[in-house]
Amino acid sequence: MPQSSQQTSPYNIRIDDLTSPQIANLLQEHLDDMTAISPPGCVYVLDLETLRKPDITFYSAWQDDQLAGCAALKTLTPQHAEIKSMRTAKPHLRKGVASLLIKHILEIAEQKNFKQISLETGSTNDFAPAQALYTRFGFKPTGPFADHPPNPFSLF
Numbered sequence: 001m002p003q004s005s006q007q008t009s010p011y012n013i014r015i016d017d018l019t020s021p022q023i024a025n026l027l028q029e030h031l032d033d034m035t036a037i038s039p040p041g042c043v044y045v046l047d048l049e050t051l052r053k054p055d056i057t058f059y060s061a062w063q064d065d066q067l068a069g070c071a072a073l074k075t076l077t078p079q080h081a082e083i084k085s086m087r088t089a090k091p092h093l094r095k096g097v098a099s100l101l102i103k104h105i106l107e108i109a110e111q112k113n114f115k116q117i118s119l120e121t122g123s124t125n126d127f128a129p130a131q132a133l134y135t136r137f138g139f140k141p142t143g144p145f146a147d148h149p150p151n152p153f154s155l156f
Contacts, residue, residue, distance in 0.1 A: 012063075
């Protein structure tokens with residue numbers, strides 16, 4: 001019997017309550033990396049308590065009991081949301097985790113009838129992989145939105 005051209009993902013995405021040490025460690029790694037490569041005042045990483053607010057839904061991707069990545073969807077208005085806290089765990093880099101999370105979040109956003117999905121990332125070469133990912137999913141440069149101030153380091 002021929003194999004199906006569709007492969008199932010080895011990753012399971014779920015809404016996360018942000019209580020596991022693995023999540024805390026991945027988010028700390030994210031903060032540390034962003035702080036190391038970003039100018040002061042240009043790091044927009046959310047802390048655990050902020051990520052638990054009711055206007056944010058936090059998703060984690062797992063392979064068995066190993067955390068592979070995370071992302072969040074923050075409601076800005078009834079028609080506008082922002083992708084936050086995109087991070088892939090180092091052992092899972094370049095295995096499709098970020099693409100899977102973006103696809104999942106965009107499907108959720110469509111179900112919630114959001115008309116606009118925005119995000120902020122860095123504008124330097126350090127962020128080239130993220131920029132390429134977002135471009136593949138149809139994101140185009142715009143201007144600042146929500147409470148993000150304009151600055152040359154950010155790409156909106």
